[in-house]
Amino acid sequence: MELRMDAVFGRLRAGLQDALAEAREPLCAYVYDMQALHAHAARTMAALPQQCELFYAIKANSELPVLRTLAPLVHGFEVSSGGELAWVREHFPHTPVIFSGPGKLDGELQAALELGVDGLHLESVHEIERLGSLAARRADVAPGGRVPVLLRINLALDGLAETRLMMGGKPTPFGIPAAGLPAALARLRAYPQLALRGFHFHLLSHQLDAQAHLRLMASYLRQVKLWCAQHGLDIGHINVGGGIGVNYREEQAQFDWQGFCSELARLMQQEAMPGVKLRFELGRYMTAWCGYYAMEVIDIKASYGKTYVVGRGGTHHFRTPPAQGHSHPFHVMPVEAWPYPYARPQAQDTAVSVVGQLCTPKDVLAFDVPVSRVRCGDVLVFPLAGAYAWHISHHDFLRHRHPHQWYLHAEA
Numbered sequence: 179m180e181l182r183m184d185a186v187f188g189r190l191r192a193g194l195q196d197a198l199a200e201a202r203e204p205l206c207a208y209v210y211d212m213q214a215l216h217a218h219a220a221r222t223m224a225a226l227p228q229q230c231e232l233f234y235a236i237k238a239n240s241e242l243p244v245l246r247t248l249a250p251l252v253h254g255f256e257v258s259s260g261g262e263l264a265w266v267r268e269h270f271p272h273t274p275v276i277f278s279g280p281g282k283l284d285g286e287l288q289a290a291l292e293l294g295v296d297g298l299h300l301e302s303v304h305e306i307e308r309l310g311s312l313a314a315r316r317a318d319v320a321p322g323g324r325v326p327v328l329l330r331i332n333l334a335l336d337g338l339a340e341t342r343l344m345m346g347g348k349p350t351p352f353g354i355p356a357a358g359l360p361a362a363l364a365r366l367r368a369y370p371q372l373a374l375r376g377f378h379f380h381l382l383s384h385q386l387d388a389q390a391h392l393r394l395m396a397s398y399l400r401q402v403k404l405w406c407a408q409h410g411l412d413i414g415h416i417n418v419g420g421g422i423g424v425n426y427r428e429e430q431a432q433f434d435w436q437g438f439c440s441e442l443a444r445l446m447q448q449e450a451m452p453g454v455k456l457r458f459e460l461g462r463y464m465t466a467w468c469g470y471y472a473m474e475v476i477d478i479k480a481s482y483g484k485t486y487v488v489g490r491g492g493t494h495h496f497r498t499p500p501a502q503g504h505s506h507p508f509h510v511m512p513v514e515a516w517p518y519p520y521a522r523p524q525a526q527d528t529a530v531s532v533v534g535q536l537c538t539p540k541d542v543l544a545f546d547v548p549v550s551r552v553r554c555g556d557v558l559v560f561p562l563a564g565a566y567a568w569h570i571s572h573h574d575f576l577r578h579r580h581p582h583q584w585y586l587h588a589e590a
């Protein structure tokens with residue numbers, strides 16, 4: 179996976195120089211490369227084996243230009259709240275939607291019944307009961323009269339290779355523990371309005387190891403086959419969740435999606451379940467690469483042997499580094515204009531930490547990074563900022579102005 183810094187820098191530079199010339203205050207912006215998003219999504223989809231589907235998990239980035247770029251390429255969108263469902267239905271009335279997430283409200287289940295979804299992922303027996311009761315009161319639950327549901331199962335697997343973010347395979351609030359499946363199926367049968375279409379798993383995120391992920395897929399396939407035989411089930415889907423990671427620490431060592439897909443095709447032939455589709459719901463892997471967070475350097479200072487570069491903005495815009503506990507890679511874009519009559523503060527051939535404008539020592543985006551030169555007025559550009567970046571940030575802490583949002587080639 180290439181970051182295309184040179185190509186993007188050319189376009190960024192031109193846009194940012196214009197913006198800097200006009201700006202009345204230091205610059206702070208998200209820049210999205212829509213051409214790169216389109217190309218990456220098209221490549222990702224083209225590699226998918228037959229009998230596989232890929233939905234985009236919009237929680238990673240639900241900006242409209244992003245969704246408009248992805249909608250024609252993916253099989254649909256995955257939403258995890260009533261707000262996301264309403265957003266998608268308002269702007270994409272015909273795009274297939276699947277609805278996941280813990281703690282769904284009655285109002286959200288009701289909205290799913292009214293707006294129509296391709297699959298509702300149920301997380302507990304109580305959720306089955308609530309949806310069943312709501313559906314029983316409606317005559318028009320779905321074209322066929324039945325609501326398509328998948329049961330989210332928290333599966334404990336021997337030898338499961340853990341990642342940095344586990345949603346299952348151990349005690350978590352997500353899904354129904356495998357031992358609870360017979361009871362869940364019994365409750366489901368009590369509601370003829372609900373049709374079991376399959377099983378949903380999302381045991382982990384941040385997966386960087388394609389072989390480990392293939393082993394996980396094999397475990398899902400075997401387990402579901404066993405359940406179908408044991409309980410006499412006829413299903414159409416196994417939703418294998420999202421979780422394909424992005425390596426923020428080593429940009430050249432990324433998940434091998436192409437290799438994963440070719441081996442998955444072989445695996446699916448071996449473990450054939452005729453008529454059953456494997457459905458992915460990927461977030462981070464789809465959009466991380468298309469986004470850049472750019473901040474102008476406001477101040478540079480030395481403190482007890484460390485050098486701090488203070489940028490316009492911070493983790494209230496770009497929470498990805500503290501959320502992941504990493505030092506985010508960045509590039510220095512030199513800007514020659516300097517409006518003040520005195521010497522320009524700078525750091526040269528030294529390690530710096532990049533911080534934002536928040537009054538907390540936790541507002542750190544990168545730490546102990548060697549730089550050849552960075553000056554006040556230069557712009558720092560953080561790549562890999564297209565997923566779980568703006569959308570997971572606490573925007574209004576300190577009520578700083580929000581960053582600009584630019585979409586390069588939004589027509590792609």
Ligand SMILES: Cc1ncc(COP(=O)(O)O)c(C=O)c1O
Binds near residue numbers: 421
């Ligand atoms: C149920 C579910 N599906 C899909 C995703 C998307 O995961 P990722 O962005 O790691 O692909 C998440 C993320 O938390 C999730 O909770």
